[in-house]
Amino acid sequence: MKQKKREITIYDIASELKVSPSTVSRALKDHYSIGKEMIEAVKKLARERGYRPNHIAASLRRNKTNTIGVMISWINRPFISSLISGIEDEASNAGCNVIISQSHDIYEHEIANARALYNSRIGGLIVSLAMETRKYNHFSTFLDNDIPVVFVDRVTDELNCDKVVIDNFAAGLMATNHLIEQGCKRIAHIGGSQHRSVYQQREQGYLEALRRHNMEIDESLILNGDVLNSEEGYRMTEHFMTLPNPPDAIFSANDTAAVSAIQYAKHNGIRIPQKLAVMGFNNDPVSLIIDPTLSTVAHPAVDMGKIAARQVLKHREHKDIITSETITLKTELIVRESTLRKKR
Amino acid sequence: MKQKKREITIYDIASELKVSPSTVSRALKDHYSIGKEMIEAVKKLARERGYRPNHIAASLRRNKTNTIGVMISWINRPFISSLISGIEDEASNAGCNVIISQSHDIYEHEIANARALYNSRIGGLIVSLAMETRKYNHFSTFLDNDIPVVFVDRVTDELNCDKVVIDNFAAGLMATNHLIEQGCKRIAHIGGSQHRSVYQQREQGYLEALRRHNMEIDESLILNGDVLNSEEGYRMTEHFMTLPNPPDAIFSANDTAAVSAIQYAKHNGIRIPQKLAVMGFNNDPVSLIIDPTLSTVAHPAVDMGKIAARQVLKHREHKDIITSETITLKTELIVRESTLRKKR
DNA sequence: TATATTTACGCAATCGGTTGCGCTGGACGT
DNA sequence: ACGTCCAGCGCAACCGATTGCGTAAATATA
Numbered sequence: 130m131k132q133k134k135r136e137i138t139i140y141d142i143a144s145e146l147k148v149s150p151s152t153v154s155r156a157l158k159d160h161y162s163i164g165k166e167m168i169e170a171v172k173k174l175a176r177e178r179g180y181r182p183n184h185i186a187a188s189l190r191r192n193k194t195n196t197i198g199v200m201i202s203w204i205n206r207p208f209i210s211s212l213i214s215g216i217e218d219e220a221s222n223a224g225c226n227v228i229i230s231q232s233h234d235i236y237e238h239e240i241a242n243a244r245a246l247y248n249s250r251i252g253g254l255i256v257s258l259a260m261e262t263r264k265y266n267h268f269s270t271f272l273d274n275d276i277p278v279v280f281v282d283r284v285t286d287e288l289n290c291d292k293v294v295i296d297n298f299a300a301g302l303m304a305t306n307h308l309i310e311q312g313c314k315r316i317a318h319i320g321g322s323q324h325r326s327v328y329q330q331r332e333q334g335y336l337e338a339l340r341r342h343n344m345e346i347d348e349s350l351i352l353n354g355d356v357l358n359s360e361e362g363y364r365m366t367e368h369f370m371t372l373p374n375p376p377d378a379i380f381s382a383n384d385t386a387a388v389s390a391i392q393y394a395k396h397n398g399i400r401i402p403q404k405l406a407v408m409g410f411n412n413d414p415v416s417l418i419i420d421p422t423l424s425t426v427a428h429p430a431v432d433m434g435k436i437a438a439r440q441v442l443k444h445r446e447h448k449d450i451i452t453s454e455t456i457t458l459k460t461e462l463i464v465r466e467s468t469l470r471k472k473r
Numbered sequence: 474m475k476q477k478k479r480e481i482t483i484y485d486i487a488s489e490l491k492v493s494p495s496t497v498s499r500a501l502k503d504h505y506s507i508g509k510e511m512i513e514a515v516k517k518l519a520r521e522r523g524y525r526p527n528h529i530a531a532s533l534r535r536n537k538t539n540t541i542g543v544m545i546s547w548i549n550r551p552f553i554s555s556l557i558s559g560i561e562d563e564a565s566n567a568g569c570n571v572i573i574s575q576s577h578d579i580y581e582h583e584i585a586n587a588r589a590l591y592n593s594r595i596g597g598l599i600v601s602l603a604m605e606t607r608k609y610n611h612f613s614t615f616l617d618n619d620i621p622v623v624f625v626d627r628v629t630d631e632l633n634c635d636k637v638v639i640d641n642f643a644a645g646l647m648a649t650n651h652l653i654e655q656g657c658k659r660i661a662h663i664g665g666s667q668h669r670s671v672y673q674q675r676e677q678g679y680l681e682a683l684r685r686h687n688m689e690i691d692e693s694l695i696l697n698g699d700v701l702n703s704e705e706g707y708r709m710t711e712h713f714m715t716l717p718n719p720p721d722a723i724f725s726a727n728d729t730a731a732v733s734a735i736q737y738a739k740h741n742g743i744r745i746p747q748k749l750a751v752m753g754f755n756n757d758p759v760s761l762i763i764d765p766t767l768s769t770v771a772h773p774a775v776d777m778g779k780i781a782a783r784q785v786l787k788h789r790e791h792k793d794i795i796t797s798e799t800i801t802l803k804t805e806l807i808v809r810e811s812t813l814r815k816k817r
Numbered sequence: 818t819a820t821a822t823t824t825a826c827g828c829a830a831t832c833g834g835t836t837g838c839g840c841t842g843g844a845c846g847t
Numbered sequence: 848a849c850g851t852c853c854a855g856c857g858c859a860a861c862c863g864a865t866t867g868c869g870t871a872a873a874t875a876t877a
Contacts, residue, residue: 133809136536136833138832138833138834139833139834140833140834148856148857149856149857149858150833150834150835150857151834151835151836151856151857151858151859152855152856152857153834154833154835154836155836155856157843161854162854162856162858163854163855163856164854164855164856181592182808182833182834183533183594183832183833183834184592184593184594184834185529185532185533185536185538185594185832185833185834186533186832186833186834186835186862187833187835188529188834188862189527189529189834189835189843189863189864190833190834190835190836190861190862191830191832191834191835191862192480192529192862192863194529196570196572202563203558204548204554204555204557204558205551205555205557205558205775206554208547209549210548210549210553210554210555211548211549213548213549213573213695214547214548214575217548217573217574217575218575220588221574221586224589226540226571226572226593227572227573228540228562228571228573229557229569229571229572229573230563230565231558231561231562242565243773245565245568248525248526248528249528249570250527250528250529252859257876282642346694388762392762415758415759415762418732418759418763419761419762419763419764420739420764423775431549444859445761449842463788480863482862482863482864483863483864484863484864492826492827493826493827493828494827494864494865495825495826495827495828495829495864495865495866496825496826497864498863498864498865498866499826499852499865499866505824506824506825506826507824507825507826508824508825508826511825511826526863526864527862527863527864528864529862529863530832530862530863530864530865530866531863531864531865532832532864533831533832533833533834533862533863533864533865533866533867534831534832534863534864535832535864535865536832536833
């Protein structure tokens, strides 16, 4: 059982077939200058001998790996893990590996991770920015060296790269419109860092909806969080609901904070949605579990991952592509109990 | 800006310092046979010139990478993503990369992934088995080639490897005991595949608790699922509660199914915990969101990941370790509303 | 003083593929 | 019959670091 059989290399195949290693190398990847029957013979013998290509050697020669790096904030969040799931599926289909690194939403970590990934000679990069990040020079190393970079969800306009996003403005507009249609008069907003366009655009959509309905924009009803976790959501809701003139609806930029809003309301006897309507964002699993169920905006997370991976792979195929496109995916307003005031 | 400056190699350092590349290589890793001042000089120049080690080349030479492979079922599950988060943290501290591959709980995928990871020349492997898996030969390739394999959570006894687990038997016992203490007389169990020891042991703990309290073991109150998702949990609960003599408690082997049990109860006017107590497993985020909040068993997911990674790294350091240890982490019974019948 | 050790470093092969360039023989054209 | 062209394959130099073995000088031991 314990047999350390030496690995079969293209040299073994070559000498057995009395051809040169280069021929074997080319035959294995259907190079045009190799004869049809030679290709067959090489592949047949390779199969018989159990040859397995050494990607390391190839990577060394090409100075580039078939590994895709993924930079995200936290793996253990519903949206992110679904995103990665999509990336991994697509990448593994194409024979690529996926290596993960989390910034924990800290700018310095993001920089360190970028360096580490670059040193690992990744062949492509998929990024969802840290909450803190405001400068983007740590990505120029990749671009200068023709390593494709694709941003997902938390993107930036300051870099000329592919992006895979949703229309956050439209989604924010849609969500807020829905609240207005349900008869809400004072709608508060729990937003995220305005340096992250996703949050900024959701907020802009929210503001636009108010404007279109000639509703007053009350700055005291807008709070932007740093991390948008449960604690922050709870505190913000408490702040809103203890105002002299509290809101009758909250549009939160993520489900985590929205769920906290519901919990605050429940703890304080505020009826949902009659006294307070709550709208979330992301369609996390919890949105279906919380009682009342949470209205939210659905994100095609897995698809975003798949598409991002496809973009990276496309750039690897055709090195000549210089155009950088922005792919915008559809969102869906999911109306549940937390905002449904009018029965239909 | 667009400067394709050639990479600095140890040869550049060597020639500038008028020494041989081997000296530079050794100096950079504090080899004993290199003089103190030489080491300093090399490191200083390396820093100045912006030298970055080419891991690919090293990997080729050593025929082994500094990458840890991780095989899991699905990334986008709370427990798994937390596990990976821990692994990634620990690995990146040690300068290792982490590459992920998901089996989607399908045996054939697991085999294919194992092959792919082996072909990627990973330096270590962390595995949480697919639900389906019953044969384990696809891991022997790693063991035969001295690539450390560490199993986490969903482990097997058929392979002589390190394991990082919790005491599922004790946890099942503890959880069931709690239900009994709360006055439950007929306790049902939603279990997972009995080929996965985690589920088997939880079930054994459940059975043992009943025995110790001289309670009848009713086979009709035990169902083992294939995937333990929401639908399955809901169906199983429905099955239980429509029995002629329905249970007054359910101990589910995971939170997902437990949450479904609660939802079924709510939909059908079954009061929790008075008419039906529900106990979950994992302490997923939803367990705190569901109303009533779900009692459950807490899993130290992130720590399990960290420890698993540490085990892999340890084996990489000392190739001489042959002993394979099993590390068992503590679990914690978390009592919440869904089982709390007696006020204290 | 001659020999044994230690210290500090160099030589050169090696890991397995990749690829620019060059060579060859036969088909084809005129 | 002779030059042209191209399909088909080989040569050999890489890619960058690692490492067993060898050696010269410095120091220690006999």
